[in-house]
Amino acid sequence: MKYSISEEKVVFDDHYKMVKAKVTYDTFEGNHISTTRLAFERGDSVAILLLEKDSHSILLTNQFRYPTCKNADGWLLEIPAGSLEENEKPQDCIKREVMEELGYKIKMPKLLSTFYTSPGASTERIFLFYCEVSKNDKIEKGGGNEHENEDIQLVKIPVSQITSKILELKDAKTILALQWFPLNIMNK
Template sequence: MDYTINNEEVVFDNHYKMLKANVSYDTFSGDNITTTRFAFHRGDSVAILLFEKDSSSILLTKQFRYPTTRHDEGWIFEIPAGSMEKDECPLTCIIRETEEEMGYKVYQPNQISNFYTSPGGSTERCYLFYAEVTPRDKTSKGGGMDSENEDIKTVKLPISEMDSWLSEKIFDAKTIIALQWFMAHKI
């Protein structure tokens, strides 16, 4: 099956971009559809599930997320994550983001997955990593970058409370994916 992207243009360009294109693609019945589509383009991202061995806890962030206010949330729990720079390696990015947001140095994070965050509307692909840390790996305060107006709090989720948090407190898809991976592979 084939597709063709025609006349792709940026129709909004601020912190993120909105793309518009005329697309043609084959159908499962052998026909062809030609239509206009839009895509939110923010680049690729990384995220990491940090397991602190000494406390038997998952390290989460809590931070304000404007889009979640549409559903009366605001501050949500997430695994640490960030946007990749142009041509940046996912491994390099996750090491940097972990230190910026959490204050922890990670040396050999393992990539456990990559996935599209919302393939019907966004170009973003997320690279998901896992690493184990101890309090000795905490080398700076974390909390995010002041220059990016970040205000990030570190929260420890005890493994014993993971089930209840998944059903009551975790609403972020990448965090749900990571915690379910942990339950299937580490517990």
Template sequence: MQKENKVSNIEYINLSNEWAKLDKVEYDYTFESGEQKRISRECYNRGNGAAILLFNRRKKSVILTRQFRMPIHVNNTNEAISIEVCAGAIDNNDTPLETIIRETEEEVGYKIKDAKHVLMAYTSPGALTEKMYLFVAEYSDAQKVNNGGGLDAENEEIEVLELPFTKAIEIIKSEKIIDAKTILLLQYAQINKLLD
């Protein structure tokens, strides 16, 4: 296992501060061999986020979303629509749990009171600072309080999908679900037999 390497003389050069912050980070890095190099990387900081897999044991179903994602479109115009778990950015001083309870109501229209934190993962540690807190929670039809769809103020247009769990697993295999946090949570549910 690699030992901790020394990082020193860190310098941040802001490149953009729009929806999120993009910095060029230059630093001195000491390798295990003792050699030291000046390295430059770009780091995109959009804050941290929370995501949730809502599941129903009785119906053996899950709630997912479908929405347009510009970065996917830029990478491959044939894959611009993404099927995902409900998720959102952690705002202000909210906790990950408070965030996901709010996002669940805004995006998919279900009012939940609690959720179980199951995983934490960096989404793309080579370029993004984002840490995702991943949750699961059981839902029932009685918890549906609106149609979801996201917030107009955030320019969201979210389609809510209620799918059989087995269908969700199948569409991972067919690469129609290509979002990492969604794959992680669906596989967590599969491994831990949440819908058995």
């Protein structure tokens, strides 16, 4: 099956971009569909599930998220995450983000998966990692990047509470990571 993209142009360019294009693609019955589509170009991101082994806790962030205010949420518990900078490797980005947000130095994050956040609307992919740390790995304050107006709180969730906590969470990458944990770490 094939597709083609034409007449692609940026229709909004601020902190993020919105691109509009004419797309033509094959159908499963052997025909073609031609239509206009929009794509939110956010760039790729990284996220990480962190286990602090000595406290037997998962490390989460609590931070304000403007887009969630429409549904009266505002602050969300999430795994640490951030946006890749141009030409930055995902492993380097996640190390930088964990230091900025939580103040922990991580050594060898393990890539679990790469996935789209909302493939019907956004080009963003997330590189999801896992890593174990100790209390001694917390070498800086954390709290977010001041230049990005971040205010991030570290939240430790005991591993014993993960399965009950999943139903309270609103962030998809965090739910996915916390579902992975019992299947791959807790039950081994």
